[in-house]
Amino acid sequence: MQQVTIQEHKKNSTVDVCIIGSGAGGAPIAYKLAQAGFSVVVLEKGPWVTEKDFFKEEVGVFGGHKYVPDIKDEYHTFELRQKGHWKKYSSGDLNLTFWNGNVVGGSSNFMSGYFHRLKPKDFALNTHYPQIMGANIVDWPITYQELEPFYTEVDQEVGVSGVIPTHRFAEFHSQPFPFPPTIEHPLTHWFDTTFNSINVDLAKTPRAILSKATPNRKACEYSGFCGGYGCHTGAKGSARAALLDKAVVTGHCQIIPNSQVFNIETNDKSAVKIHYFSNFNRKKTIEARIYVVACQAIESVRLLLNSKNRFFPKGLGNDYDQVGKNIIFSAGGSAKCTVLKKDLPLLYQSKAHVTGPFFNRNTQEYYEIKDDVLLIKGGTIDFFIYENNVGQLINQTKVDKELVWGNELTHNINDFFKEKVTITAELFLDWSPNDDCFVSLDKNKRDRWGMPVANVRINSVDHDEYLAQLINKKIQSIFNAFKPVKIEFSHSVLPPTNLQQGGCRFGLDPKTSVLDKNCKIHSLNNVYVTDGSFMPTGGSVPPTYTIYANSFRVAKHLISLLLVK
């Protein structure tokens, strides 16, 4: 096979691989294929921002306006069950958006980078745990052992800092993390001691943040305000900083920002071209040998459904009505524990609000828990201390739901900012896939390009709620050891919109899955889906690490495929 550069491709008009979406699902494929000498085009609906565009400024970022489309132009609709009926809303109604950072590199630019692997049993929940009523849980068509080398590849290529956990639920790692842990917040020592006293395993959270510089990227500068913010040094392992920048310098990868793909054109067996709107709404096309869809789960489903044609009248890959089904999220709620600074050991009192170093603590003590006699799947609890921020200032305007201002407000702010420390626990549990949690097209609503928007029906099964309460009790007992003045729990029926998985499950049976084991659509020869959509179950951790790993796995498959062809 003759490999071509992007410049040659422009003359030939056909590339080897066209990737739709530049985040964690698309970038590993762009990088590995370009590195192997294949011509790659990546289409990203958002702009190409870089390190120089990122600032740690709350006004621009607070409220989420900066790196997502205007929800007046581009939105989603969703349905929530209310009093036994499905009630429909649009993004504008609840100010809820499933956009999570539409820029080159996608939402990985703004992640916190908590990189937990799934565990071997997460690949076979159906086999290892009791059935959950109302849930469509199936085992994965691959095992942890098959994915492990690709997790290790992520460690190297994206850059993971940390130490391998050693607790009783810890998974096997074939190699240590390539970078030592990031610098830690002074209060972690107090935290470790307290956990030790209650005999609960506490682990250091691996982070996709460089603790040491590499030839291409700077190390973390501990500039504060990491999660939710773009990284000005490139230390955060975003798909852009870690992979796409390297893909571009090979000369084989072209990234086209501000490009909204609206249709994948096919014949009866294969995709033949994609159609997209470029800047100024000009319609363009790209032809490729292989197409990879990685727009984040909900938007990938929308694209497949919007691409219906006479060969695939229900949408691409939707012969058995599986596209969009079993969308899942990582969720479980959060808890906060407020401690008086004066109750901290003297050594730590002046260091409680240090900005920059990371807290990096989690427990997987309850990854499995006993419920009566049954052993059920639990989850991960990540702990952190927020930097003081605007949100916390605004929280001080309410006392028992009553609005306060003036002297009382400034007193509350003083009290919170100067006298207290708040530890936050974020709970990650499996969201059980179920029949009433799916993505479809809204028949009446269209985006600014005239394409039907995605409608997301959101539902969780009773077990998930029950499990969240069960783990919350465990958190309460942990927090009590910190002598708190206040413990609060927060759980919403709305999912965290950034942690999307499912919707295009991979599996062995075309009747119950959209993708095959290599994430190719069963009924098409050359269309792959590699964002979180492929995941039948999510694991009880944030999914980015796994999405990256799977994408490296698919990249290896594609290289071997293209070499043979």
Place this chain on the structure above:
Amino acid sequence: MKLRKRNFLKGLALLTLNPFLDTLGAVSEFYPKKERWLILSSVNQVLLPETNGCPGAAKLNSTEFIFNILSYHPIEQEEKDFILNGIKWINQLSKVWYKKSFYQCNLIQQNKMISHIVLKESGKQWLEIMLYYLLQSVICAPIYGGNKDELGWKWLDYHPGFPIPMAKKDLYYNATSYYTRA
């Protein structure tokens, strides 16, 4: 819930009557637009006074911050209209109660008016929005207009992340052009 707020704002944007007043009659008092910022500044100082070590809205330059929000921030027009209408409504209340503009009233009178409107849903929503932006002016990067001389940061011993935007080209209203240029 935000749903309620949004629908509420939509409704309020269409109101011709003053929801801060107890009577249903429309107030025909002339609304001096040029006094808008004086009124807003007075409201800000009631909500965030110079007490308990807080430098207060005046020293923090909070009014300029909110002016910038209204001028440049990509928030919904309904919300901007609501903020401006609220300034008009509280001033009309002041004219009815005290026969003078809000900013000409003393602190006790101003507090009485705030305490009055917070009991009304519309007034509570307006004050919530005012506080939402007012508190942003405490710890924003000074280039946005608030947190003058970093007084908010000094008050709270607040350590901002870095880099912070230092020039106007870095501000949010330019960043949003990413999506309007396509």
